[in-house]
Each structure stands twice: as structure tokens, then as C-alpha cells.
Amino acid sequence: MAVNATTPSLNPADIASYGPVIPVIVIDRVEDAIPLAEALLAGGVKVLEVTLRTPAGLPAIEAIARQLPEAVVGVGTVLNAEDARRASEAGARFAVSPGYTSEVGSACKGLNLPLLPGVATSSEIMQALADGFQFLKLFPAEAVGGIPLLKSWASPFGQVSFCPTGGITNATAPNYLALPNVRCVGGSWLTPGDAVRSGDWARITQLAQATQALRQAS
Template sequence: MAVKKGGALTPLEVMDDAAVIPVIVLDDVAQAVPLARALVEGGIRMLEVTLRTPAALRCIEAIAEQVPGAVAGAGTVRSEEDARAAAAAGARFAVSPGYTPLIGAACRQAGLPLLPGVSTGSEILLAQQDGWNELKFFPAVPAGGTAMLKAFAGPFPDVRFCPTGGVTAANAREFLGLPNVVCVGGSWLTPADAVKAGDWGRITKLAREAVALR
């Protein structure tokens, strides 16, 4: 799928671009641009940079400004302030570990498509009440894995998921084989040792393998 050069994306466009959205944790801004370029070279363009470190927003800003082929997004969005700060840094989508209407409203106001985190039927209903039908199933493996997603398919046939949390190269195909799963999220594309060593070739190889999962 072609990535829009500018303007708002839909949550489904974020999910449908590749089989895997990498979950990225960066402590050093200097690593952001070469890491993003390595992933884009491997065919992965939707990049979820988690707001778990003091450097995260600056990393998003660097990727947005210096890697034209990448679509920088913000993960671990936990508040209205996170959503606004992510948008100001240049993020083009947001991912949250859970969901509140305040987060949803802040993302809409900031023009960020959101993948809200859910793990129960009540959480899915809450997200759907606010118009979100493309959701992050988190934490996927501890919350029931593929069995839970199969169970959700009955009462929620209009919902599409991105399972994240315990998803690996070894089990990704099992998740991706479900009709209500569009993509998965995972940290295995950006191993900490490879990032620390600047082994960008390894990361490009992992990205290509991830693209081939679909």
C-alpha cells in the first residue's frame, strides 16, 4: 500500500501497511535516524516509537524530519498530554496501552489516528462507542492469545486487531492467520543489542523477514 506523503492516515491504513509494526524503545536520539532508515530499507514504514524514555519525542521528531520514507508514530500514549506532545513532535499515529475517552478525544483533536489498547469485551465496547474499530490487543499472549481473538470474532465481527505483547517471529504467523488480525506489533525487529551496536544491516534483514510474513 502506498503511504500518503502528508495529511491524516486512518487507523486501518496504519495497520494495513505491513505485517508488523515495530515497537521501538530508544534512549539515544543519534540512533533514531539510522534505525528508521534500516527499517524502511527492509520495507517497514510504520514505526511506533514508544514514549518510555526521555529521548522518545526527540527521536520521533528526528525521524519525521530526516527519514521521508518513514511514518513516525508514538506508542505508550497514556494521556492527553502525550497525544499533544507526540503530534507536536511530528508523529502521524498513536498507539495506547489502554483506552480512555480523553485519550481518544485528544488524538482526534491532534489529528492522530489511534490504535487503542484493549484486552476485554468491555474495553472494546468503550473504544467502539467513540468510533474506534481498529484496536491494539494488548498484552496479546498473556490476555489469551489467538484463542481470545477467535472468541472476539463472534460478538465483534467489525473489529480489526493488532496483537502486541508476547508476539514474536515464531508465533506471528499464527496471529496473522486470523481473519480479524490485520498486523501484529513486536519488538523483535529492533533487538537492543543490534541497536546498541549499530548493526543496521541485521535490522533491515529482520524487517524484510517481517514483510514476508504476510
């Protein structure tokens, strides 16, 4: 398969350079993958995190990677080395994990697959730093402390930047983006389940377009 064999390499820091929001996408039907991705691209959102929470996740990644090379499609919910391997072969250009283990970190490095590791504690940050990762995902952001936690971490972990994900909305995103150690946020509000099920791609494009103003609002 090896769909991503000829795609340009991606530095982990590049993930945050395309826009303030990375959509966290759950796909139930593979046939929704392309129109959904096209709707997000039309709204200016180029980086797409397709999760492995459903059986449709992996084939959806492969479809987007093959048919929409302008999209930077990545894989979410990576729990182990096998998840990383299968996603890389399907064409994922980056990986996101809800937590962090050295197994996942090592596997992604071996695959040349940029990883955005999830952390929720100082110990996890220290382990990720020891393994060479400095751009991390705070998850689940709202549940574990959100903005106050990120402010507390700014001093002891000054070299770390974050992509908070989990419970963040269009209304609260600017508050996160205003923090100096936050480079982008992740959110599922760009792809509401009812809009995907009904094929309301215009609504998804509008939600994507609205994210472009979030950085300025922060």
C-alpha cells in the same frame, strides 16, 4: 514545532496497509533514531511506532519526522492527552495506547491524530466502539489470552479488527496473522536492544526483510 502540519492525513486503517508487522521501538539514544529508522525502511518496514518509554522517545520521533518523511512514524505508550499533544507537535502521524480511555480518544480526535487504542477486555472494546474506534490493539496479547481470545471475540465483535502486540515473535506472528480479525501485529523483535546498542543496522534490515514473508506464511 508542529512538524506534521504538512504531512498527508492518515486513516487508522492505513496503519495496517503498509505491512504485516509494526515494530515497537524503544530508543535510549536520540542519535540512534535515524540510522535505526533507515535500517527498517531498507528492509521494507515503513510504519514505525516509537514508544515514550524513555526520554529519547519524543526527540527521536521529531528527528525521524523531519529527516525521513517517507517513514510513517507514530508514537507508542500514549497514556494521556498531554502525551498525544506533545507527540503530535513532534510529528507523529499516529498514536498507540496500551489501554483505552475516552480522554485519550477525544484528545487524538481533536488533534486529527489517528489512534490505535489498546484493549484487553470486552468492556474496553465496547467503550472504544462507543467512541468510534474499530481497529484496536490487543495488549499484552500473549498474557491476556492471545489467539484463543481473538477467536472468541470474532463473533460478538465482528466489526472489530486487531493489531495484537505483546509477547509475539517472528515464529508466532503467522499464527496471529492467519486470523480473519487480525490485520497486522506489533513486535519488538525487529529492533533487538543489543543490535541497536552496537549499531548493527544490517541485522535490523535483515529482520525487517524477513517480515515481508509473514503474511504469505500465515
